[in-house]
Amino acid sequence: MLKVRDLHKVYREGSKEVYAIRGVNLEVNKGDISVIIGPSGAGKSTLLHLLGGLDIPSAGSVLLDNIDLYKISDSRRSKLRNKKIGFVFQFYHLLPEFTALENVMLPSMVGGRKRSKKAAELLETVGLKDRMDHRPAQLSGGESQRVAVARALINDPEIVFCDEPTGNLDSRMSEEVRNLIWKLNRENDQTFVIATHEPLLAQRAQRALYIKDGMLKGD
Numbered sequence: 001m002l003k004v005r006d007l008h009k010v011y012r013e014g015s016k017e018v019y020a021i022r023g024v025n026l027e028v029n030k031g032d033i034s035v036i037i038g039p040s041g042a043g044k045s046t047l048l049h050l051l052g053g054l055d056i057p058s059a060g061s062v063l064l065d066n067i068d069l070y071k072i073s074d075s076r077r078s079k080l081r082n083k084k085i086g087f088v089f090q091f092y093h094l095l096p097e098f099t100a101l102e103n104v105m106l107p108s109m110v111g112g113r114k115r116s117k118k119a120a121e122l123l124e125t126v127g128l129k130d131r132m133d134h135r136p137a138q139l140s141g142g143e144s145q146r147v148a149v150a151r152a153l154i155n156d157p158e159i160v161f162c163d164e165p166t167g168n169l170d171s172r173m174s175e176e177v178r179n180l181i182w183k184l185n186r187e188n189d190q191t192f193v194i195a196t197h198e199p200l201l202a203q204r205a206q207r208a209l210y211i212k213d214g215m216l217k218g219d
Protein backbone atom coordinates (compact mmCIF):
# COMPACT_ATOMS: atom_id res chain seq x y z
CA MET A 1 0.00 0.00 0.00
CA LEU A 2 3.01 2.27 0.57
CA LYS A 3 5.84 2.43 -1.95
CA VAL A 4 8.90 4.58 -1.45
CA ARG A 5 11.38 5.14 -4.22
CA ASP A 6 14.85 6.62 -3.87
CA LEU A 7 13.84 9.12 -1.24
CA HIS A 8 16.20 11.91 -0.23
CA LYS A 9 15.95 14.78 2.19
CA VAL A 10 18.54 17.49 2.57
CA TYR A 11 18.08 20.18 5.18
CA ARG A 12 19.65 23.51 4.31
CA GLU A 13 20.55 25.95 7.01
CA GLY A 14 22.28 28.91 5.41
CA SER A 15 25.32 27.46 3.69
CA LYS A 16 25.21 24.23 5.74
CA GLU A 17 23.60 21.08 4.34
CA VAL A 18 22.43 18.11 6.39
CA TYR A 19 21.78 14.91 4.43
CA ALA A 20 19.08 13.45 6.65
CA ILE A 21 17.65 10.80 4.25
CA ARG A 22 19.87 9.30 1.60
CA GLY A 23 18.23 7.02 -0.94
CA VAL A 24 15.53 5.13 0.92
CA ASN A 25 13.55 2.42 -0.89
CA LEU A 26 10.75 0.69 0.93
CA GLU A 27 7.46 -1.15 0.48
CA VAL A 28 4.91 -1.58 3.21
CA ASN A 29 2.14 -4.14 2.83
CA LYS A 30 -1.37 -3.61 4.09
CA GLY A 31 -1.90 -4.95 7.59
CA ASP A 32 1.79 -5.15 8.47
CA ILE A 33 3.50 -3.64 11.46
CA SER A 34 6.89 -2.35 10.35
CA VAL A 35 9.40 -1.00 12.79
CA ILE A 36 12.16 1.40 11.82
CA ILE A 37 14.88 1.19 14.41
CA GLY A 38 17.97 3.31 14.76
CA PRO A 39 19.92 5.66 17.00
CA SER A 40 19.13 9.30 17.67
CA GLY A 41 19.89 11.47 14.64
CA ALA A 42 19.67 8.53 12.21
CA GLY A 43 16.77 10.11 10.32
CA LYS A 44 13.75 8.30 11.79
CA SER A 45 11.55 11.35 12.36
CA THR A 46 12.47 12.85 9.00
CA LEU A 47 11.64 9.61 7.21
CA LEU A 48 8.35 9.15 9.03
CA HIS A 49 7.28 12.72 8.25
CA LEU A 50 8.08 12.15 4.57
CA LEU A 51 6.15 8.87 4.50
CA GLY A 52 3.19 10.50 6.19
CA GLY A 53 2.96 13.42 3.76
CA LEU A 54 4.08 15.95 6.35
CA ASP A 55 7.26 17.22 4.71
CA ILE A 56 8.59 17.70 1.19
CA PRO A 57 11.39 15.39 -0.02
CA SER A 58 14.41 16.75 -1.86
CA ALA A 59 14.07 13.87 -4.33
CA GLY A 60 12.19 10.60 -4.76
CA SER A 61 8.59 9.55 -4.38
CA VAL A 62 6.13 8.24 -1.80
CA LEU A 63 3.11 6.38 -3.20
CA LEU A 64 0.14 5.66 -0.97
CA ASP A 65 -2.38 3.40 -2.73
CA ASN A 66 -0.66 4.43 -5.98
CA ILE A 67 -1.06 8.14 -5.37
CA ASP A 68 2.22 10.04 -5.33
CA LEU A 69 1.93 12.19 -2.21
CA TYR A 70 4.30 14.81 -3.53
CA LYS A 71 2.89 15.14 -7.03
CA ILE A 72 -0.48 16.38 -5.81
CA SER A 73 -1.39 19.84 -4.52
CA ASP A 74 -0.87 20.77 -0.88
CA SER A 75 -4.60 20.91 -0.29
CA ARG A 76 -5.20 17.48 -1.83
CA ARG A 77 -2.35 16.10 0.23
CA SER A 78 -3.87 17.55 3.43
CA LYS A 79 -7.24 16.01 2.61
CA LEU A 80 -5.70 12.65 1.84
CA ARG A 81 -3.70 12.79 5.06
CA ASN A 82 -6.77 13.62 7.09
CA LYS A 83 -8.66 10.70 5.61
CA LYS A 84 -6.11 7.93 5.30
CA ILE A 85 -3.15 8.67 7.52
CA GLY A 86 -2.78 8.80 11.29
CA PHE A 87 0.32 10.30 12.85
CA VAL A 88 1.57 10.04 16.42
CA PHE A 89 4.25 12.68 16.92
CA GLN A 90 7.30 12.18 19.08
CA PHE A 91 6.32 15.18 21.22
CA TYR A 92 2.53 14.68 20.97
CA HIS A 93 1.69 18.12 19.43
CA LEU A 94 -1.51 18.43 21.44
CA LEU A 95 -3.25 21.80 21.39
CA PRO A 96 -2.89 23.27 24.89
CA GLU A 97 -6.16 25.22 24.96
CA PHE A 98 -8.29 22.14 24.18
CA THR A 99 -9.29 19.22 26.40
CA ALA A 100 -8.15 15.67 25.71
CA LEU A 101 -11.54 14.88 24.18
CA GLU A 102 -11.43 17.95 21.93
CA ASN A 103 -7.88 17.17 20.84
CA VAL A 104 -8.95 13.67 19.80
CA MET A 105 -12.05 14.99 18.02
CA LEU A 106 -10.23 17.69 16.09
CA PRO A 107 -9.15 15.69 12.99
CA SER A 108 -12.74 14.47 12.59
CA MET A 109 -13.99 18.06 12.63
CA VAL A 110 -11.43 19.02 10.00
CA GLY A 111 -12.76 16.09 7.97
CA GLY A 112 -16.31 17.44 8.33
CA ARG A 113 -17.71 15.01 10.94
CA LYS A 114 -17.73 15.72 14.64
CA ARG A 115 -17.19 12.29 16.15
CA SER A 116 -17.46 12.96 19.87
CA LYS A 117 -18.77 9.48 20.74
CA LYS A 118 -15.95 7.78 18.87
CA ALA A 119 -13.41 10.13 20.50
CA ALA A 120 -14.71 9.17 23.94
CA GLU A 121 -14.52 5.46 23.03
CA LEU A 122 -10.95 5.84 21.84
CA LEU A 123 -9.94 7.62 25.03
CA GLU A 124 -11.51 4.79 26.98
CA THR A 125 -9.56 2.26 24.89
CA VAL A 126 -6.29 4.00 25.75
CA GLY A 127 -7.22 4.05 29.45
CA LEU A 128 -8.10 7.73 29.77
CA LYS A 129 -11.80 7.61 30.53
CA ASP A 130 -11.23 9.80 33.60
CA ARG A 131 -9.06 12.34 31.81
CA MET A 132 -11.29 13.42 28.94
CA ASP A 133 -11.86 16.94 30.21
CA HIS A 134 -8.24 17.57 31.19
CA ARG A 135 -6.07 19.93 29.19
CA PRO A 136 -2.58 18.80 28.08
CA ALA A 137 -0.90 20.76 30.90
CA GLN A 138 -2.83 18.62 33.39
CA LEU A 139 -1.71 15.34 31.81
CA SER A 140 1.47 13.33 32.37
CA GLY A 141 3.79 12.48 29.47
CA GLY A 142 2.32 9.00 29.21
CA GLU A 143 -1.23 10.30 29.25
CA SER A 144 -0.43 12.88 26.57
CA GLN A 145 1.13 10.14 24.47
CA ARG A 146 -2.03 8.07 24.70
CA VAL A 147 -4.21 11.07 23.79
CA ALA A 148 -1.99 11.46 20.72
CA VAL A 149 -2.55 7.79 19.82
CA ALA A 150 -6.32 8.20 20.19
CA ARG A 151 -6.25 11.35 18.04
CA ALA A 152 -4.34 9.55 15.30
CA LEU A 153 -7.08 6.93 15.11
CA ILE A 154 -10.20 9.11 15.06
CA ASN A 155 -10.70 9.04 11.28
CA ASP A 156 -10.06 5.28 10.96
CA PRO A 157 -6.83 5.74 9.00
CA GLU A 158 -5.55 2.95 6.80
CA ILE A 159 -2.02 3.58 7.93
CA VAL A 160 -0.69 4.94 11.19
CA PHE A 161 2.80 6.34 11.69
CA CYS A 162 4.12 6.44 15.23
CA ASP A 163 7.28 8.35 16.07
CA GLU A 164 8.80 6.88 19.26
CA PRO A 165 5.34 6.03 20.63
CA THR A 166 6.80 4.61 23.84
CA GLY A 167 9.79 6.92 24.12
CA ASN A 168 8.37 8.96 26.99
CA LEU A 169 6.63 6.17 28.87
CA ASP A 170 7.58 3.98 31.82
CA SER A 171 7.82 0.26 31.13
CA ARG A 172 4.28 -0.57 32.22
CA MET A 173 2.74 2.19 30.08
CA SER A 174 4.89 1.38 27.09
CA GLU A 175 3.78 -2.25 27.35
CA GLU A 176 0.19 -0.99 27.25
CA VAL A 177 0.81 1.18 24.20
CA ARG A 178 2.54 -1.75 22.47
CA ASN A 179 -0.39 -4.04 23.21
CA LEU A 180 -2.80 -1.40 21.97
CA ILE A 181 -0.98 -1.09 18.64
CA TRP A 182 -0.99 -4.84 18.13
CA LYS A 183 -4.66 -5.08 19.08
CA LEU A 184 -5.66 -2.33 16.61
CA ASN A 185 -3.60 -3.97 13.92
CA ARG A 186 -5.27 -7.33 14.54
CA GLU A 187 -8.83 -6.11 14.96
CA ASN A 188 -9.00 -3.31 12.38
CA ASP A 189 -6.34 -4.53 9.96
CA GLN A 190 -4.64 -1.15 10.33
CA THR A 191 -1.12 -0.83 9.00
CA PHE A 192 1.51 0.59 11.33
CA VAL A 193 4.95 2.06 10.71
CA ILE A 194 6.76 2.74 13.96
CA ALA A 195 10.04 4.56 14.50
CA THR A 196 11.83 3.64 17.69
CA HIS A 197 15.14 3.00 19.34
CA GLU A 198 13.51 0.31 21.49
CA PRO A 199 14.34 -3.28 20.52
CA LEU A 200 11.21 -4.57 22.30
CA LEU A 201 8.96 -3.01 19.67
CA ALA A 202 11.03 -4.43 16.85
CA GLN A 203 10.93 -7.98 18.25
CA ARG A 204 7.19 -8.32 17.77
CA ALA A 205 6.92 -6.62 14.38
CA GLN A 206 6.46 -8.40 11.05
CA ARG A 207 9.32 -6.38 9.82
CA ALA A 208 12.29 -4.59 11.36
CA LEU A 209 14.29 -2.14 9.29
CA TYR A 210 17.46 -0.54 10.52
CA ILE A 211 18.27 3.05 9.77
CA LYS A 212 21.64 4.68 10.10
CA ASP A 213 22.93 7.92 8.59
CA GLY A 214 19.70 8.27 6.62
CA MET A 215 19.97 4.86 4.96
CA LEU A 216 17.85 1.73 5.55
CA LYS A 217 18.99 -1.83 5.96
CA GLY A 218 16.35 -4.60 5.89
CA ASP A 219 16.28 -7.62 8.19
Ligand SMILES: Nc1ncnc2c1ncn2[C@@H]1O[C@H](COP(=O)(O)OP(=O)(O)O)[C@@H](O)[C@H]1O
Pocket residue numbers: 011012013018019020038039040041042043044045046047
Ligand atom coordinates in the same frame (compact mmCIF):
# COMPACT_ATOMS: atom_id res chain seq x y z
N1 LIG B 1 14.56 20.94 10.58
C1 LIG B 1 15.83 20.51 10.50
N2 LIG B 1 16.81 21.31 10.03
C2 LIG B 1 18.07 20.88 9.92
N3 LIG B 1 18.49 19.64 10.26
C3 LIG B 1 17.56 18.80 10.74
C4 LIG B 1 16.19 19.18 10.89
N4 LIG B 1 15.50 18.12 11.40
C5 LIG B 1 16.40 17.13 11.55
N5 LIG B 1 17.64 17.53 11.16
C6 LIG B 1 18.86 16.69 11.15
O1 LIG B 1 18.61 15.56 10.36
C7 LIG B 1 19.17 14.40 10.93
C8 LIG B 1 18.09 13.38 11.22
O2 LIG B 1 17.24 13.88 12.25
P1 LIG B 1 15.93 13.10 12.74
O3 LIG B 1 15.15 12.69 11.55
O4 LIG B 1 15.26 13.94 13.74
O5 LIG B 1 16.56 11.79 13.41
P2 LIG B 1 15.96 10.81 14.55
O6 LIG B 1 14.48 10.99 14.57
O7 LIG B 1 16.39 9.44 14.11
O8 LIG B 1 16.59 11.19 15.84
C9 LIG B 1 19.91 14.87 12.18
O9 LIG B 1 21.26 15.09 11.81
C10 LIG B 1 19.22 16.15 12.52
O10 LIG B 1 20.08 17.03 13.19
Ligand SMILES: [Mg+2]
Pocket residue numbers: 044045046090163
Ligand atom coordinates in the same frame (compact mmCIF):
# COMPACT_ATOMS: atom_id res chain seq x y z
MG1 LIG C 1 13.17 11.44 16.09
